Amino acid sequence: xxxxxxxxxxxxxxxxxxxxxxxxxxxxxxxxxxxxxxxxxxxxxxxxxxxxxxxxxxxxxxxxxxxxxxxxxxxxxxxxxxxxxxxxxxxxxxxxxxxxxxxxxxxxxxxxxxxxxxxxxxxxxxxxxxxxxxxxxxxxxxxxxxxxxxxxxxxxxxxxxxxxxxxxxxxxxxxxxxxxxxxxxxxxxxxxxxxxxxxxxxxxxxxxxxxxxxxxxxxxxxxxxxxxxxxxxxxxxxxxxxxxxxxxxxxxxxxxxxxxxxxxxxxxxxxxxxxxxxxxxxxxxxxxxxxxxxxxxxxxxxxxxxxxxxxxxxxxxxx
Amino acid sequence: xxxxxxxxxxxxxxxxxxxxxxxxxxxxxxxxxxxxxxxxxxxxxxxxxxxxxxxxxxxxxxxxxxxxxxxxxxxxxxxxxxxxxxxxxxxxxxxxxxxxxxxxxxxxxxxxxxxxxxxxxxxxxxxxxxxxxxxxxxxxxxxxxxxxxxxxxxxxxxxxxxxxxxxxxxxxxxxxxxxxxxxxxxxxxxxxxxxxxxxxxxxxxxxxxxxxxxxxxxxxxxxxxxxxxxxxxxxxxxxxxxxxxxxxxxxxxxxxxxxxxxxxxxxxxxxxxxxxxxxxxxxxxxxxxxxxxxxxxxxxxxxxxxxxxxxxxxxxxxxxxxxxxxxxxxxxxxxxxxxxxxxxxxxxxxxxxxxxxxxxxxxxxxxxxxxxxxxxxxxxxxxxxxxxxxxxx
Numbered sequence: 001x002x003x004x005x006x007x008x009x010x011x012x013x014x015x016x017x018x019x020x021x022x023x024x025x026x027x028x029x030x031x032x033x034x035x036x037x038x039x040x041x042x043x044x045x046x047x048x049x050x051x052x053x054x055x056x057x058x059x060x061x062x063x064x065x066x067x068x069x070x071x072x073x074x075x076x077x078x079x080x081x082x083x084x085x086x087x088x089x090x091x092x093x094x095x096x097x098x099x100x101x102x103x104x105x106x107x108x109x110x111x112x113x114x115x116x117x118x119x120x121x122x123x124x125x126x127x128x129x130x131x132x133x134x135x136x137x138x139x140x141x142x143x144x145x146x147x148x149x150x151x152x153x154x155x156x157x158x159x160x161x162x163x164x165x166x167x168x169x170x171x172x173x174x175x176x177x178x179x180x181x182x183x184x185x186x187x188x189x190x191x192x193x194x195x196x197x198x199x200x201x202x203x204x205x206x207x208x209x210x211x212x213x214x215x216x217x218x219x220x221x222x223x224x225x226x227x228x229x230x231x232x233x234x235x236x237x238x239x240x241x242x243x244x245x246x247x248x249x250x251x252x253x254x255x256x257x258x259x260x261x262x263x264x265x266x267x268x269x270x271x272x273x274x275x276x277x278x279x280x281x282x283x284x285x286x287x288x289x290x291x292x293x294x295x296x297x298x299x300x301x302x303x304x305x306x307x308x309x310x311x312x313x314x315x316x317x318x319x
Numbered sequence: 320x321x322x323x324x325x326x327x328x329x330x331x332x333x334x335x336x337x338x339x340x341x342x343x344x345x346x347x348x349x350x351x352x353x354x355x356x357x358x359x360x361x362x363x364x365x366x367x368x369x370x371x372x373x374x375x376x377x378x379x380x381x382x383x384x385x386x387x388x389x390x391x392x393x394x395x396x397x398x399x400x401x402x403x404x405x406x407x408x409x410x411x412x413x414x415x416x417x418x419x420x421x422x423x424x425x426x427x428x429x430x431x432x433x434x435x436x437x438x439x440x441x442x443x444x445x446x447x448x449x450x451x452x453x454x455x456x457x458x459x460x461x462x463x464x465x466x467x468x469x470x471x472x473x474x475x476x477x478x479x480x481x482x483x484x485x486x487x488x489x490x491x492x493x494x495x496x497x498x499x500x501x502x503x504x505x506x507x508x509x510x511x512x513x514x515x516x517x518x519x520x521x522x523x524x525x526x527x528x529x530x531x532x533x534x535x536x537x538x539x540x541x542x543x544x545x546x547x548x549x550x551x552x553x554x555x556x557x558x559x560x561x562x563x564x565x566x567x568x569x570x571x572x573x574x575x576x577x578x579x580x581x582x583x584x585x586x587x588x589x590x591x592x593x594x595x596x597x598x599x600x601x602x603x604x605x606x607x608x609x610x611x612x613x614x615x616x617x618x619x620x621x622x623x624x625x626x627x628x629x630x631x632x633x634x635x636x637x638x639x640x641x642x643x644x645x646x647x648x649x650x651x652x653x654x655x656x657x658x659x660x661x662x663x664x665x666x667x668x669x670x671x672x673x674x675x676x677x678x679x680x681x682x683x684x685x686x687x688x689x690x691x692x693x694x695x696x697x698x699x700x701x702x703x704x705x706x707x708x709x710x711x712x
Contacts, residue, residue: 044522044525046391046519046520048387055531056531059527059529059530059531060530060531060533061530061531061532061533061536062530062536064527064530066527067525068525069519069520069521069522069525069526069527070519070525070526070527070528070529071386071387071390071519071527071528071529072528072529072530073383073386073387073410073413073417073529074383074409074410074413076379077379077380077383077410079380080375080379080380080383080384080387081383081384081386081387082387083345083373083375083380083383083384083387084343084345084373084383084384084385084386084387084388084389084391084395085387085388085390085391085519085520087342087343087345087371087373087384087388087393088342088343088371088387088388088389088391088392088393088395088520089391089520090371091342091343091369091370091371091393092342092391092392092393092520094369095342095369097392098520099522102520102522104520104522121376121377121380122376122377122379122380122383124376125375125376125377125380128376129373129374129375
C-alpha cells in the first residue's frame with residue numbers, strides 16, 4: 001500500500017504524546033513520533049533513551065510523554081540498555097514468562113553526543129552482538145542539551161560554545177564523522193540515513209523497515225536545533241529540505257551491505273542555501289571568508305561522490 | 320544430602336549462578352573475576368542453564384545491560400573486579416536508585432593505579448555509598464552461600480536493592496578448597512521465582528523508569544533508598560535463618576570468633592579472617608584472650624550490633640584492606656569507630672591498613688597486631704591510631 005500521511009496519522013495515534021517540553025522548532029519530536037508510528041498498533045515497544053534533550057524534556061518526574069515502556073539510565077548507554085532488555089525478552093519468552101502473542105520491539109534513541117561520541121562504544125557493541133533492536137540517532141550536530149558544545153557530528157566551521165568562531169579560529173576546524181557508514185561497516189542487516197521531509201515518507205518507511213528487519217538496525221536522522229543552529233522555529237521543515245537538496249544530508253539505505261541512494265536531486269543546490277539561514281555559519285559569509293564556503297562545498301561533494309560510488313560498487317558485486 | 324566438592328571461589332560463584340539460573344548474565348572479562356563469566360558461558364553453551372548470556376564490550380555496558388534486563392522483568396547477574404567496578408561506577412548508583420535487585424559477584428582487587436591485579440578492597444570501598452547491599456565472604460563456601468541467599472534479600476518487597484557478594488581476588492577466587500554444595504532442586508526452591516510488581520516487558524502495564532528527578536523529588540527518593548537499606552537488616556537475618564534450616568550453616572551480620580570473653584579483638588573482612596582465626600587459636604593456647612569480629616554485612620552497616628559485640632573488649636584493631644588516603648584512617652575503621660562513639664562505647668581503637676595490592680598478610684603480621692593491642696591495654700594509650708601492617712619502611 002502506498003504511503004499516505006493522513007492515513008498513517010489517522011490510523012496510528014502518536015505513541016509519543018503532547019505535553020513534552022522540547023523546544024518549538026526542534027527537529028527531534030517529529031522524528032520520535034514518526035519512528036514510533038511505524039510500529040504496528042498491536043506491538044509493544046521498550047524504548048531506551050540516552051541522556052540528552054529528548055530524555056530530560058520528555059520524562060520529568062512524575063510525568064512522561066511516552067506511552068510505551070521506557071528506560072533511561074545514563075548518557076552513553078542507550079545501546080547497552082536496549083541490549084539488556086532485549087536479552088531479557090528472549091530469555092523470558094523462552095521460559096514462557098511472556099504471553100506467546102506478545103511482540104515487543106526495542107528502540108533506542110540518542111542524540112549525536114550520546115551516539116557519535118560518548119555512546120559509540122555501547123552502540124557498536126550492541127550492533128555487533130546482533131540484538132534485535134533499532135538504534136535511532138537524532139543528529140542535531142552538537143551537545144545541545146548542555147548548551148551547544150561541539151561534537152564529532154558538528155560540521156566544519158560551525159560556531160558552537162566549545163568551537164567558537166573567534167578572531168583566530170573560525171569555528172570548528174574538523175569535518176564531521178560519518179556515522180551511518182561506520183555502522184554500515186558493522187555489516188548489520190539494515191542501516192539508513194533519513195530526515196523528516198516530504199510528508200515524512202522516507203522517515204516512516206525506513207523506520208518501518210528498521211523495526212521489522214530481524215537483527216540490529218540503525219537510523220541516522222538529521223534533527224535540526226533552532227537554538228544551536230540559529231534558524232527561525234517555523235523554518236524547521238525548510239532547513240530539512242535544504243539539507244537534502246544540497247546533498248549535505250543524503251538519503252540512503254544499506255540493506256545487507258547493498259547501498260541505495262534514495263534521492264538524487266536533479267538540481268543539486270549550492271551549499272550556501274543550507275548554510276545561510278543558520279546563525280552558526282554566519283561568519284562564513286563575511287567578506288574574505290569565501291574559502292570556508294568553498295571548502296565546505298568540496299567536502300559535501302566529495303562525500304556525495306563517495307556515496308554514489310558505494311552504491312555502484314555494492315550493487316555491481318551483487319550482480 | 321549436600322554435595323561435597325573441591326572448588327575455587329570463582330567456580331563456587333559460577334556454580335551458584337548455574338543453580339540460580341538467572342534470565343540474563345551480562346559480563347566483561349577482568350582479572351581475577353574473569354573465570355566466573357567463563358564458567359558460566361560454558362554452562363550456557365552446554366545448555367545447563369537457559370540464561371541469555373550477553374558478552375558486552377565493557378563493564379559499563381555490563382551494568383547498563385544488567386540494569387535494563389532486570390528492569391525488563393528478568394533476573395540479571397554479573398561479575399567484576401577493580402577497574403571493571405570503577406568503569407561501572409556511574410551505573411552502580413543508577414542500579415540502586417532504580418531499585419533493581421541485581422546480584423553481582425565482586426572479586427576484590429586493587430583499583431589502578433598503578434596497575435595491579437592482586438587483592439585488596441579498594442574496589443569495594445569505592446562503592447560503599449552507592450546503595451548496594453554488600454556481603455563479604457571469608458572463603459569459597461561463604462561466597463557460594465552468600466550468592467544463594469542474595470536474591471532472597473535483594474528482591475524482598477521491603478528491600479528491592481542490588482546486592483554484591485565480595486570475595487578476595489586470587490586468595491579465595493583461585494584457591495581450591497573443600498565446599499559443601501546444596502542440591503539443585505533445593506536451591507531452586509530456596510531462591511524461588513522472580514515476580515516483580517512492575518517491569519518493562521509487561522505490555523498490559525507499560526512503565527517509564529529513570530526520569531529527570533529534580534529538587535522537588537530526588538531527596539525523598541534517596542530517603543526511600545536509605546529506608547530500604549535499613550529494612551534490609553531484618554531481611555538479611557530472616558533469610559539467614561531459613562538458610563540455616565536448609566544447610567545447618569549459620570550466618571548473621573558478622574561472625575564472632577571467640578569474642579564473647581575476648582580482651583583484645585580484631586575486626587576484618589574476607590579471607591584475612593581465616594588467618595586471624597588461626598592466630599586467635601594459637602594465642603588462646605597461650606592464655607591470651609584474643610578474639611575476632613569478622614564482618615559479613617558491610618552494607619547495611621550493623622553499627623549498633625557491632626558496638627554491642629565490642630563493648631566489653633579492652634582494645635580493638637580494625638583492619639582495612641584499602642587505604643582511604645585521607646590522613647584519618649580506613650573506611651571500615653571510620654565506620655566502626657563511629658558506631659562505637661554513637662553508641663557510647665569507649666574502647667581504645669587502632670587502625671591498620673594492610674594487604675594493599677596483594678601484599679601477603681601472614682599469621683606473624685596478625686600476631687603483631689594482637690601484640691600491639693596487648694601493649695595498648697597495658698599502657699591505656701593509643702599513641703598512633705593510623706598504622707600500616709606489612710609496609711616496607
